[in-house]
Amino acid sequence: MWKSGTTSDKSELVIALAGQPNCGKSTIFNAVAGFKVNTGNFSGTTVSFTETDVYIGGRTIRLIDLPGTYSLTAHDAAERVARDYLLSGRVDVIINVIDTSLLARSLELTLQLIEMDVPMVVALNMFDEAQKKGMEIDIPKLKSLTGVEACPLVAVQGSGVHELFETAIRVAQEGFKRVAPVYDRDVEECIAAILARYPSALRERLAVDERFVVIQLLEMDEEFETITRETDSDFMEYVHECRRSLAQIHDWPESGVFASHRHALVLDLFEEVAVVKSRAAVSPGEAIDRFIINPVGGLAATVGVFFSMFAVSFWIGNLIAGLVEGPLDSFGIYLNGHVSGSAGILVSGIYDGFTAGVGIVLPYLIPLLVVLSLLEDTGLLPRIAFMVDGLLHRFGLHGKSVVPIIMGYGCNVPAIMAARNLEYERDRVVTMLMVPFIACSARTVIILALAGKYLGAGYTTLIYLGNIAIALGISSALSRFSSDLSPGIIMDVPPLRRPYLHIVSRKVWVRILEFLLFAWPIIAVSSIALAVFSFIGIDGAINRLFSPVTEIILRLPSELGITLFLGIFRKELTLIMLNSALDTADVSLVLSSEQILVLVVFTVLYIPCIATITTLWKEGGAKVALLSIVLNTSVALAVAGAVAWLV
Amino acid sequence: MTLLELKEGDTAVISRISGGKGVLSRMAGLGLHEGKTIRVVQAAPFRGPLLIEDVLSGARTMIGRGVASHVEIRDDKR
Numbered sequence: 001m002w003k004s005g006t007t008s009d010k011s012e013l014v015i016a017l018a019g020q021p022n023c024g025k026s027t028i029f030n031a032v033a034g035f036k037v038n039t040g041n042f043s044g045t046t047v048s049f050t051e052t053d054v055y056i057g058g059r060t061i062r063l064i065d066l067p068g069t070y071s072l073t074a075h076d077a078a079e080r081v082a083r084d085y086l087l088s089g090r091v092d093v094i095i096n097v098i099d100t101s102l103l104a105r106s107l108e109l110t111l112q113l114i115e116m117d118v119p120m121v122v123a124l125n126m127f128d129e130a131q132k133k134g135m136e137i138d139i140p141k142l143k144s145l146t147g148v149e150a151c152p153l154v155a156v157q158g159s160g161v162h163e164l165f166e167t168a169i170r171v172a173q174e175g176f177k178r179v180a181p182v183y184d185r186d187v188e189e190c191i192a193a194i195l196a197r198y199p200s201a202l203r204e205r206l207a208v209d210e211r212f213v214v215i216q217l218l219e220m221d222e223e224f225e226t227i228t229r230e231t232d233s234d235f236m237e238y239v240h241e242c243r244r245s246l247a248q249i250h251d252w253p254e255s256g257v258f259a260s261h262r263h264a265l266v267l268d269l270f271e272e273v274a275v276v277k278s279r280a281a282v283s284p285g286e287a288i289d290r291f292i293i294n295p296v297g298g299l300a301a302t303v304g305v306f307f308s309m310f311a312v313s314f315w316i317g318n319l320i321a322g323l324v325e326g327p328l329d330s331f332g333i334y335l336n337g338h339v340s341g342s343a344g345i346l347v348s349g350i351y352d353g354f355t356a357g358v359g360i361v362l363p364y365l366i367p368l369l370v371v372l373s374l375l376e377d378t379g380l381l382p383r384i385a386f387m388v389d390g391l392l393h394r395f396g397l398h399g400k401s402v403v404p405i406i407m408g409y410g411c412n413v414p415a416i417m418a419a420r421n422l423e424y425e426r427d428r429v430v431t432m433l434m435v436p437f438i439a440c441s442a443r444t445v446i447i448l449a450l451a452g453k454y455l456g457a458g459y460t461t462l463i464y465l466g467n468i469a470i471a472l473g474i475s476s477a478l479s480r481f482s483s484d485l486s487p488g489i490i491m492d493v494p495p496l497r498r499p500y501l502h503i504v505s506r507k508v509w510v511r512i513l514e515f516l517l518f519a520w521p522i523i524a525v526s527s528i529a530l531a532v533f534s535f536i537g538i539d540g541a542i543n544r545l546f547s548p549v550t551e552i553i554l555r556l557p558s559e560l561g562i563t564l565f566l567g568i569f570r571k572e573l574t575l576i577m578l579n580s581a582l583d584t585a586d587v588s589l590v591l592s593s594e595q596i597l598v599l600v601v602f603t604v605l606y607i608p609c610i611a612t613i614t615t616l617w618k619e620g621g622a623k624v625a626l627l628s629i630v631l632n633t634s635v636a637l638a639v640a641g642a643v644a645w646l647v
Numbered sequence: 648m649t650l651l652e653l654k655e656g657d658t659a660v661i662s663r664i665s666g667g668k669g670v671l672s673r674m675a676g677l678g679l680h681e682g683k684t685i686r687v688v689q690a691a692p693f694r695g696p697l698l699i700e701d702v703l704s705g706a707r708t709m710i711g712r713g714v715a716s717h718v719e720i721r722d723d724k725r
Binding site: 020070071073075101102103104105108133220253255256259260263276293294295298299382385386387388389390391393394399423487488489490491492493494495 | 664665666667668669670671672673674675676677678680681688689691692693694695696698701703704705706707708709710711712713714
């Protein structure tokens with residue numbers, strides 16, 4: 001598996017950003033590559049690798065952003081991505097990114113990377129925070145003790161990034177001479193004894209430094225153990241014996257004995273290179289943190305975050321929608337007066353799609369995206385996870401599921417991918433099946449534009465609370481099918497950090513661009529298709545096909561059949577097509593309040609959109625995707641049907 | 648004595664962590680090793696996790712109660 005040691009193009013330098021979670025790898029990546037990957041102040045923002053070509057110092061570099069990993073012994077799917085890439089032999093230089101304020105902890109991975117013996121540079125990121133903590137680092141000494149060069153930088157401000165890459169390129173050109181970490185005598189004797197028996201078959205199988213392989217085996221790395229056992233089971237048995245006796249000598253569990261020795265080396269190294277002087281005064285971030293880490297303040301903040309997420313989107317959305325309404329209407333009247341006939345159908349289709357994007361979707365989407373970006377960047381997400389972990393356990397979920405759940409309010413697709421951060425398969429599957437019930441931005445737009453506009457704030461709040469209750473009910477029901485208990489949460493809580501305008505605005509812009517480039521064309525094409533359908537008169541046939549659902553179960557006009565069908569492609573389409581399907585700009589003239597409620601409830605819950613289904617398939621397999629379709633559709637029919645017949 | 652028995656604001660030294668390999672190395676990854684001095688900053692409501700601070704670096708981690716009951720501690724005084 002880790003055999004091919006060839007670089008695709010020899011002239012191209014391959015640099016990988018590796019480091020522990022939340023140390024700023026993606027921020028460095030974005031600083032040189034433009035905004036290409038999402039960033040946030042919590043562990044596990046990046047779950048798969050992204051590569052791009054960048055031009056630095058007159059040469060092309062293939063730069064790879066890897067998910068964070070605490071060690072090279074991988075546990076969750078995201079960590080495995082990082083480790084497999086680093087071991088693939090494709091990397092020329094590793095940039096080991098470190099949160100300098102957490103230097104001692106970060107050096108554990110650094111030492112493991114040094115053991116791999118691949119050219120590397122250390123990026124001392126968040127250097128300003130470390131200085132504020134009163135930390136001083138002897139960079140030349142770090143170099144003399146490890147052979148690795150280190151560059152201080154503050155990636156969010158872009159300072160030091162250029163020097164970092166220049167150093168990486170220089171290391172690639174001038175060569176790299178590491179100082180291999182040396183352990184206690186009995187550990188070294190153990191390594192030497194195993195190395196002396198290192199089978200040549202294994203040497204052929206693994207194109208990785210032999211000492212590194214032996215250390216991985218001593219650390220009980222499952223993948224290396226499997227490969228070694230397959231290749232030479234006697235050798236593996238010998239490693240077992242060595243490991244057992246090492247554990248006995250030190251009276252330590254077998255699984256932790258090697259790590260504890262490395263930890264001792266890390267502490268020595270840390271004490272040699274870093275001095276911590278007096279801490280600076282309490283920062284504003286710490287003062288806020290003290291408030292929101294308390295149960296009362298924290299729960300108030302959690303509720304406040306949820307409330308502001310939708311209230312801000314609604315109020316600002318209404319404001320923008322009101323502002324653009326007038327100009328769009330007069331443009332429509334102008335068009336009506338100038339185009340007619342079959343060209344008119346095409347033009348009115350395009351016009352409907354365009355105005356729907358500008359007038360209905362974007363006004364609500366933009367404020368929601370801003371709030372979500374602020375949530376990601378400040379570090380509120382892990383704190384919300386802390387507050388609600390205990391509650392979520394009662395519903396078979398995990399505090400770590402908070403990140404996918406809240407991201408789900410933006411878009412279900414990255415939310416389902418974020419479930420990769422959950423270590424246990426059971427937690428992952430439950431979270432993946434629950435996320436499609438969360439009202440993503442497209443569905444939030446529908447709720448705000450229909451329920452918010454026609455039913456009022458009371459019903460809108462009720463719909464959101466009902467939505468949360470249903471999602472929790474689903475996960476609670478699902479978790480009863482599996483008795484495996486996960487051992488509980490272990491999660492990093494980074495300090496609160498101030499958001500940067502240039503990063504938040506880039507994040508929002510990238511997501512709006514996604515809407516413009518992917519969603520808008522679908523909306524425009526569907527818009528034209530709908531106009532053509534009604535022109536040649538086949539919309540009636542499609543509506544009749546769905547009439548058992550629309551008319552009988554949901555008690556809605558059959559004209560909505562086609563709009564609900566189109567919603568499978570993009571949820572916004574249901575809303576956008578509504579006006580043309582019902583042939584009115586004011587939905588309340590055609591639908592009763594109860595019908596609007598049924599329509600909103602059904603749209604929020606029924607079959608996930610195509611993109612979500614595809615992602616579920618990729619992340620969880622066909623079974624999860626199918627289960628999700630069946631689950632969502634039946635829950636939607638049951639709940640919306642009940643509302644239709646009982647309210 | 649285990650971590651679970653500490654009150655908010657208490658400081659102690661981790662003397663031993665038991666549990667599966669996954670838990671052990673996840674704790675190690677977050678810098679929670681034997682011999683480390685930690686402080687319980689806050690216990691989350693609804694029998695939620697404990698917020699632990701590494702006294703030396705100020706790094707904070709949340710740990711579920713199940714895991715915390717497997718972390719043995721001793722008094723801070725050496």
